[in-house]
Amino acid sequence: TSSSSSRRGAFIVFEGLDRCGKSTQVDRLVQRLDRDGHKARLQKFPDRTTAIGKMIDAYLQSKAEMDDHAIHLLFAANRWECAAAIRRDLENGITVIADRYAFSGIAFSAAKGLPFEFCLQPDTALPLPDITLYLTLPPAVASQRSAFGVERYETVAIQTAVREQFGLVANEVKKRHGDGKWVEVSAEGSIEEVEERIWGLLEGMISGGVDGRIGELWV
Numbered sequence: 001t002s003s004s005s006s007r008r009g010a011f012i013v014f015e016g017l018d019r020c021g022k023s024t025q026v027d028r029l030v031q032r033l034d035r036d037g038h039k040a041r042l043q044k045f046p047d048r049t050t051a052i053g054k055m056i057d058a059y060l061q062s063k064a065e066m067d068d069h070a071i072h073l074l075f076a077a078n079r080w081e082c083a084a085a086i087r088r089d090l091e092n093g094i095t096v097i098a099d100r101y102a103f104s105g106i107a108f109s110a111a112k113g114l115p116f117e118f119c120l121q122p123d124t125a126l127p128l129p130d131i132t133l134y135l136t137l138p139p140a141v142a143s144q145r146s147a148f149g150v151e152r153y154e155t156v157a158i159q160t161a162v163r164e165q166f167g168l169v170a171n172e173v174k175k176r177h178g179d180g181k182w183v184e185v186s187a188e189g190s191i192e193e194v195e196e197r198i199w200g201l202l203e204g205m206i207s208g209g210v211d212g213r214i215g216e217l218w219v
């Protein structure tokens with residue numbers, strides 16, 4: 001398996017609780033890659049621009065109510081409608097950076113009490129991230145850093161339950177796909193410090209590209 005001809009873009013996912021600084025870091029990473037002339041694309045989940053995304057947006061803003069199972073499946077459907085474009089970009093050598101992915105889908109729904117196996121199932125065979133960085137912040141630091149917004153799930157009680165579920169998700173990723181696929185990163189410190197911490201973990205993978213086919217989640 002020689003490497004030179006088969007390099008593709010890296011699929012990098014960021015996960016974490018609400019208000020952990022994730023979106024700030026994702027934006028800075030994409031800006032850095034643009035500056036360096038590296039082809040990269042940001043993909044937010046939920047992608048609120050699609051028809052399904054608009055339903056999710058209404059739910060998150062409490063403008064619409066929905067059965068827990070139904071909204072779970074819509075979040076997953078929102079990823080499936082973006083899956084082909086992610087795969088295509090990776091194959092064309094573009095780095096794809098996702099702000100949340102299936103792991104948020106599981107953690108937030110399981111925190112509401114849906115069975116873990118049910119939560120896992122609809123995302124089966126989505127493009128497998130080459131690495132997921134899970135940004136962590138001690139609860140005391142998080143509560144001082146910034147007030148929660150007004151969206152659904154932005155309460156201390158829910159975030160505490162979600163954190164617990166993310167622990168189970170991490171175990172599942174490591175068990176099924178290997179320890180290196182899920183990496184915890186401390187989000188403590190200045191924006192610049194966290195940015196350098198993240199860059200140190202990703203630089204090799206991004207600049208070198210990735211060898212081999214795109215995997216399938218949970219398969």
Ligand code: TMP
Pocket residue numbers: 018045046060075076099100101102104105106108109152153154
């Ligand atoms: P955002 O703040 O990153 O736009 O995410 C909106 C909220 O939706 C956030 O609280 C996490 C939650 N969420 C789910 O419940 N399921 C999912 O599949 C995703 C991607 C996000």
Ligand code: MG
Pocket residue numbers: 018151
């Ligand atoms: Mg939010």
